Amino acid sequence: MTTTQPDGQSTGPVGARMRTGPLRAGQRVQLTDRKGKPSTITLQHGGEWHTHQGVLRHDTLIGRSEGIVVANEAGYEYQVLRPLLNDFVLSMPRGATVVYPKDSAQIVQVADVFPGARVVEAGVGSGALSLSLLRAVGDQGVLHSYERRADFAEIARGNVAAFFGEEHPGWAVHVGDMQEKVLEVEEPGSVDRVVLDMLAPWECLDAVKQIMAPGGVWVSYVATVTQLSRLAEAIRESEGFTEPEAHETMVRTWHLDGLAVRPDHRMIAHTGFLLAARRLADEETPLTLKKREKQSEVSAEDLAAWLPDDVQQPWDEQAFKKRPVTGKKARKAAAHAQKLADAARGAVDGELDDPDVGPAGEPGGTGAAVAEGDREEDQ
Structure with missing residues (x-):
């Protein structure tokens, strides 16, 4: 499937124009200095990017190829490239903490998300995982x-919208539990893949079991x-899935x-666990895996201590010592994301003329630039 311009000309797959060709107003670029420090800005006609190293005019980049090295008015040089998906995720506006690129890549691989697949995802958060899933299902798939x-x-x-520069034809967001x-x-048995990123995924077990097609993958x-253990036991008890498998990526x-x-002193270590299982056909029960004879069985007392009931252990953000995202922060991030989306749509449509689309660059903007500054990384 290809998208078309108003004049009827084909523009290729969704998002392709944001990734290829000369740099255009409304597109995001990543500027890396000699210290290896990356900064992301959105190009605007007449825009300027101000730092303590000097001023870089956006017009010196618009119309040129990526991969160039440019100098600002003070002679300070930057390497200019379009941000990769990994870079975009780490610098985009966010409310909830994003799924790290290393985990998104594993999810797409473990779930075997293929072009044309019908995928269900919950919860969305800031859309980081959605980007990887949409790329995997392609223009013919559904997320x-x-x-x-x-x-x-x-x-x-x-x-x-900011990443693709347009709406993805197969994506829909539904608000609710x-x-x-x-x-x-979803129709019963119509979903190929299910990906859940939530505090209590076992609460969705019956729904997942109903909508998934036989052979489908749930990640x-x-x-x-504690979440990992409780989910694994719930899947086993349901008898509708294969034996769950779990791993983490560092x-x-x-x-x-x-x-x-030598290894760097810092690393991205534990961020989360991935647990995967496949849907069995209706009326089928999973095979009981043979265990070693010396392996001890789990006692009822162990399960009670490890898996307390919801009255004793609430499964919410407070129980896991997570700081809730305030409505003010979320609204600010949503407004920022919408401005970037409008700029990106203008870049694809070729109609971006207003230099005052977004907030000033960081640090020290002029009001003509949409700049996100350095990428953020959650530790």
Whole structure:
């Protein structure tokens, strides 16, 4: 499937024009200085990017190829490239904490998300995982995203539109509880893949079991060992899925300088666990895996201590010591994401003429630039 301009000319797959060709107003670019520090800005006609190193005029970049090295008015040089999906995710407006690129990549692989697949996702958060899933399903696929908070849904819509430069034809966001809303939207046995990023995914087990096609893959992203254990036991008890498998991914970069080759002092370690299982056909029960004879059985007392009931252990953000995202912060992020989305749509349509689309650059903007500054990383 290809998108078309108002004049009827084909523009290729969704988002392709934002990734190729000369740099255009409304597109985001990543400027990297000699210290390796990246900063992301959105190009505007007449825009300026102000830092303590000097002023860089956007017009010196618009119309040129990416991969160039440019100097600002003070002679300070920057390497200019379009941000990759990883860079975009780490610098985009956010309400909820984003799913890290290392985990998004694993989710797409473990869930075997293929072009044309019908995928259900919950919760959406800031849309980081949605971007990876939409790329994987392609223009012919469908992604239905479910989110409890309307303000988070708005942030996600803005970020997705800003990345692709247009609306994705197969994406829809539904606001409400997934376990209730999904049964109103999805036909029984019609969903190929389910990806859940929520505090209590076991609450959606019956709904997932109903909407998934036999052989479908269910992947859940959870942060703690207690969540992982409780979900695994719930899946086993349902007898509608294969034996669940779990893992986590850690990424360690390396320092490369001549013969001084060693691991970096910092790394992206634990962010979450992935648990995956496949849907069995109706009326089928999973095989009982043979255990080693010396392996001890789990006692009822152990389960009671490890899996307390909801009265003793509420499954909410407060219980997991997570700071709730305030409505003010979410609204601010949603407004920022929408401005970036409008600028990106203008870049694709070729109609961006207003230099005052967004807030001033950081640090020290003029009002003509839409700049996000340095990318954020959650530790």
